[in-house]
Amino acid sequence: MELEEMQAAWSQMSQDLEKQKQLTDEIILKMTQQRYTSQWNKIFTAEKIGGVICYVALVALVVNFKELDTLPLQISGILCILILAILPVLSLKTIQAMKRVNVTTMSYKETMKTYAEGKKNFVNFQKLNVGLSFVFMLLTVPVSAKLLNGEDLFETLDPKLGIAIPFMFALFGLLVWVVTRCYKRVLRSSENILQEIEE
Amino acid sequence: MRKEEAFTKLIKENEGIIFKISRVYCDSRENQKDLYQDIVFQLWKGFDGFRGESKASTWMYRVALNTAFTFLKKEKRKGTAVGIDHLHLKYEPDDPILEERLAQMYAQIRQLSDVNKGIILLLLEGKKYEEIASITGFSRSKVATRISRIKETLRTQLVKK
Numbered sequence: 001m002e003l004e005e006m007q008a009a010w011s012q013m014s015q016d017l018e019k020q021k022q023l024t025d026e027i028i029l030k031m032t033q034q035r036y037t038s039q040w041n042k043i044f045t046a047e048k049i050g051g052v053i054c055y056v057a058l059v060a061l062v063v064n065f066k067e068l069d070t071l072p073l074q075i076s077g078i079l080c081i082l083i084l085a086i087l088p089v090l091s092l093k094t095i096q097a098m099k100r101v102n103v104t105t106m107s108y109k110e111t112m113k114t115y116a117e118g119k120k121n122f123v124n125f126q127k128l129n130v131g132l133s134f135v136f137m138l139l140t141v142p143v144s145a146k147l148l149n150g151e152d153l154f155e156t157l158d159p160k161l162g163i164a165i166p167f168m169f170a171l172f173g174l175l176v177w178v179v180t181r182c183y184k185r186v187l188r189s190s191e192n193i194l195q196e197i198e199e
Numbered sequence: 200m201r202k203e204e205a206f207t208k209l210i211k212e213n214e215g216i217i218f219k220i221s222r223v224y225c226d227s228r229e230n231q232k233d234l235y236q237d238i239v240f241q242l243w244k245g246f247d248g249f250r251g252e253s254k255a256s257t258w259m260y261r262v263a264l265n266t267a268f269t270f271l272k273k274e275k276r277k278g279t280a281v282g283i284d285h286l287h288l289k290y291e292p293d294d295p296i297l298e299e300r301l302a303q304m305y306a307q308i309r310q311l312s313d314v315n316k317g318i319i320l321l322l323l324e325g326k327k328y329e330e331i332a333s334i335t336g337f338s339r340s341k342v343a344t345r346i347s348r349i350k351e352t353l354r355t356q357l358v359k360k
Contacts, residue, residue, distance in 0.1 A: 001303050003322075003350050009300045010219075010323040017215040017290060025207040031236045032243040103265035104245025107336025108317050111265040115272060189272075196314050 047095055051088035058084040064147050072154040073146055076139040083136045087129065094118075094125045109197055116193040123183045123190070130179050134172045206246050210239060213259050216324070218290070220260075223308055223320050224267040234270050241266045253333070260324075261334045264317045271313070307356050315349050322346060 001009075061081055068077045098118040101111055141164070142153040210217070217238050221231040241262050249258050292298050308319055314335075321331045328346075332339045 001300065001307055002353055003319075005300070006304050006307075006319075006353075007323055009297060009304055011325075012297055013290060013292070013301060014215060014219070014324075016292060017218060020290065021211065021214060023207075023211050023214050025203075025211075028207045028210050028239060029203060031239045101265075101269060103241050103269060104248060104262050106265060107261060108264045108268065108314075108334060109336030111268055112313065115269060119272075193313060196312055 045095075047088075047091050051092060054084045054088045061143070061147075067147055067150075068143065070152060070154060073142060073152065076143050080136060080139050080143055083132050083139075087132060090125055091129070094122045097121055112193050113197055116190040116197075119186060119190040120194075123187045126179060126183060130175055134168075134175070137168060137172075202246065206243060209246075209255055209259075210242065213256060216256065216259055217263060219324075220263045220267050220320065222290075222305065223316060224271055226309070234267060237270055238263045238266045257330060257334055260321060260326075264320070264334065268313055268317070307353060310356065311349065311352065315345060315352070318342065318345050319349050322349075 058081055061077060061084070065074075065077055065081075068074045098115070100118065101114045103111060106114065145151045145153050217235055220238065221235045225231045225234050242259065245258075245262055249255075292301070308316060311319060317335060318331060318337075321334060326334070328339050328342050331337075331342045335342065337345070
């Protein structure tokens with residue numbers, strides 16, 4: 001169908017719709033009220049809950065840091081503290097960047113641009129997140145073994161570690177695969193939007 | 200006039216705009232309802248900030264198009280349009296030829312890019328290039344270029360069929 005034919009069909013539909021009013025005051029107010037409630041519920045997002053958990057773990061680690069009595073354990077502990085402190089901040093920052101999209105004041109172009117750029121940053125953060133999470137997963141094993149069981153895995157070199165480490169790498173490989181697969185499409189879509197805006 | 204009254208009046212006067220935008224951006228009836236509700240909510244949220252500097256319809260198109268774009272991009276959507284089930288949000292013309300043409304038109308529009316989808320919608324609504332530029336944020340000359348590209352794309356779609 002060419003544009004002129006579309007315009008004719010569209011105009012006919014618009015005229016019919018003018019006659020076919022469906023909304024009442026009650027329905028309109030009900031719609032806004034329901035959506036307001038659902039937006040309010042979204043405040044407790046997984047990221048915020050995750051952030052709280054990270055900071056609880058961080059406090060526990062700092063309080064018990066003196067239990068880590070050898071250099072390898074102390075280095076592992078410090079790295080765990082750094083990761084626990086940095087990740088939630090980065091996560092909330094990228095989410096805030098996405099929230100800069102203000103559909104009530106921005107133009108269509110600005111909305112698309114801000115959204116696509118925010119999405120790109122979010123994807124890049126997720127990649128960093130996976131890497132750091134893996135490092136954290138490795139470091140947390142000796143640290144938690146020491147804090148929870150008083151066992152120094154660096155000293156005892158438990159043969160169980162021989163099984164655990166390849167398992168961890170396999171899990172990490174799987175995670176990287178899933179994340180890359182999931183976000184490739186999102187990233188490509190954001191790139192396309194940005195490219196199209198500039199054309 | 201109270202805020203609620205002024206708002207409901209505005210929505211009732213322009214409900215066709217919201218319906219058409221929901222239909223262009225979403226395939227399923229469920230998503231159309233969800234988007235429709237989202238647009239009404241965003242308009243309510245921005246209603247205080249709307250000072251009448253631009254025409255009400257211009258402001259509505261801008262908010263509705265932005266909402267439709269972000270709605271499409273949300274990865275996870277929950278069907279939250281419960282409670283407005285009695286709102287049918289459907290348009291079934293008596294003329295079967297018109298019905299078929301509209302179905303074909305929507306199918307063609309949905310194949311366009313996000314930018315062009317918004318522009319063709321405004322063009323079909325009878326907006327002038329200046330107004331399309333003001334709603335979308337693109338310059339007038341870019342709007343003109345895009346419209347000519349859209350026409351080309353529509354012709355190509357016809358050839359492919």
